[in-house]
Amino acid sequence: MVQNVIAQRGGAATGAPETRPRSGAPLLSRAVERLQPSATNSTSQRARDLRAQGRDIIALSAGEPDFDTPDHVLKAAADAMAAGHTRYAPVAGIPELREAIRSKFRTENGLAFDTDQIMVSTGGKQVIANAMMATIDPGDEVIIPAPFWVSYPELVGFCGGRPVSVPTRPEAGFTLAAEALEAAITPRTKWLVLNSPCNPSGGVHTAADLEALAEVLRRHPHVHILCDDIYEHLIYADTPFRTLAAVAPDLAGRTLTMNGVSKAYAMTGWRIGYAGGPLPLIRAMTKIQGQTTSCANSIAQWAAVAALTGPQDYLADRRESFRRRRDLVVGLLGEATGLRCPTPDGAFYVFPDCAATFGARSPAGTAITDDASFCRALLDETGVAVVHGSAFGMPGHFRISYAAAEAQLVEACARIRDFCAALTRSGGDR
Numbered sequence: 001m002v003q004n005v006i007a008q009r010g011g012a013a014t015g016a017p018e019t020r021p022r023s024g025a026p027l028l029s030r031a032v033e034r035l036q037p038s039a040t041n042s043t044s045q046r047a048r049d050l051r052a053q054g055r056d057i058i059a060l061s062a063g064e065p066d067f068d069t070p071d072h073v074l075k076a077a078a079d080a081m082a083a084g085h086t087r088y089a090p091v092a093g094i095p096e097l098r099e100a101i102r103s104k105f106r107t108e109n110g111l112a113f114d115t116d117q118i119m120v121s122t123g124g125k126q127v128i129a130n131a132m133m134a135t136i137d138p139g140d141e142v143i144i145p146a147p148f149w150v151s152y153p154e155l156v157g158f159c160g161g162r163p164v165s166v167p168t169r170p171e172a173g174f175t176l177a178a179e180a181l182e183a184a185i186t187p188r189t190k191w192l193v194l195n196s197p198c199n200p201s202g203g204v205h206t207a208a209d210l211e212a213l214a215e216v217l218r219r220h221p222h223v224h225i226l227c228d229d230i231y232e233h234l235i236y237a238d239t240p241f242r243t244l245a246a247v248a249p250d251l252a253g254r255t256l257t258m259n260g261v262s263k264a265y266a267m268t269g270w271r272i273g274y275a276g277g278p279l280p281l282i283r284a285m286t287k288i289q290g291q292t293t294s295c296a297n298s299i300a301q302w303a304a305v306a307a308l309t310g311p312q313d314y315l316a317d318r319r320e321s322f323r324r325r326r327d328l329v330v331g332l333l334g335e336a337t338g339l340r341c342p343t344p345d346g347a348f349y350v351f352p353d354c355a356a357t358f359g360a361r362s363p364a365g366t367a368i369t370d371d372a373s374f375c376r377a378l379l380d381e382t383g384v385a386v387v388h389g390s391a392f393g394m395p396g397h398f399r400i401s402y403a404a405a406e407a408q409l410v411e412a413c414a415r416i417r418d419f420c421a422a423l424t425r426s427g428g429d430r
């Protein structure tokens with residue numbers, strides 16, 4: 001039956017079913033040919049490969065807490081298996097988890113959703129993929145403040161849309177300026193992506209920053225907002241975390257608020273992300289997920305219920321530990337010649353500027369011409385893996401994840417400092 005439908009569609013232009021393959025037609029789609037592999041994943045893989053060859057590698061490339069998943073979460077997963085929660089679950093998520101998320105959004109964020117406005121996916125990454133697939137038509141534009149998480153523009157492009165990168169400035173804490181947003185909006189703008197705290201810059205938008213953006217967005221009712229709040233629990237400044245739909249409730253009807261358990265609860269491998277948003281959008285995203293992956297892992301969903309409803313006190317301890325590491329890394333990198341490292345307010349990354357090293361040569365003779373060659377030479381010659389800023393839409397920088405043991409961070413920063421100190425210019429000066 002389905003075969004017939006496909007055959008009829010295929011032959012619609014000629015009136016006859018198309019039975020022979022087009023000779024020389026490429027297997028891979030144009031969309032996948034355009035898609036870039038994730039730079040963070042490929043750097044991490046290169047670090048693993050070098051380590052397998054026996055090299056002494058310090059990998060600061062992955063966006064992953066080094067803490068363990070809490071014991072009560074592990075137990076909830078074991079209990080779920082023992083109780084037989086091992087079958088297909090509802091596509092949008094088990095009712096217990098959707099209820100836990102509804103309650104989390106209400107109490108922590110001041111957002112009021114009905115349970116059917118909430119869906120659970122295989123990681124926050126799938127939430128974003130679902131949202132783009134559900135909404136992007138060819139040529140639609142998505143405004144993405146730079147630097148940005150590597151997957152946003154790739155997913156937009158894969159769906160046929162046009163990512164529009166809008167630079168932010170280190171001096172402004174990498175927050176999006178209202179005037180820059182206003183200037184980037186066109187009649188084709190479908191989404192603004194807001195990621196606060198930001199990967200890779202660590203920039204945090206305050207309530208006042210969000211209100212200024214909301215003011216602009218009110219003038220452009222065709223623009224929807226995707227708030228990626230996955231680093232919500234990792235803010236080191238005194239200003240509390242705020243999300244746009246709570247600061248500007250009048251925009252809630254066109255805001256998708258996305259989050260997940262990966263970063264806050266050290267559950268990256270469990271693959272649970274979620275979103276709350278307008279019902280028609282959530283329904284469309286659920287329809288797509290129903291045809292691609294169905295429900296997220298049922299056992300991991302029970303684990304996520306325990307994460308969201310269980311004790312939360314250890315989050316503050318982990319945040320404090322990240323703050324110490326941030327201060328350690330920023331302090332040590334301050335001693336490196338040619339680097340400028342602002343102090344980020346959130347997430348677990350620093351995003352130093354390395355442009356002053358361009359034009360120099362590394363000890364092994366590599367010409368440092370840009371952030372990519374800086375990071376390649378750093379990995380090859382010192383064994384420290386970091387990710388070049390161009391992958392995040394901001395050349396001249398690089399990202400260090402400080403979600404690693406303090407001893408490793410100290411050693412990595414010493415290697416970076418020595419590497420920078422040993423760079424030479426053609427005149428022989430450093």
Ligand SMILES: Cc1ncc(COP(=O)(O)O)c(C=O)c1O
Binds near residue numbers: 260271
């Ligand atoms: C900004 C941002 N959003 C979303 C994600 C997706 O996280 P996950 O798919 O593990 O929930 C990540 C992961 O690195 C991220 O950094």
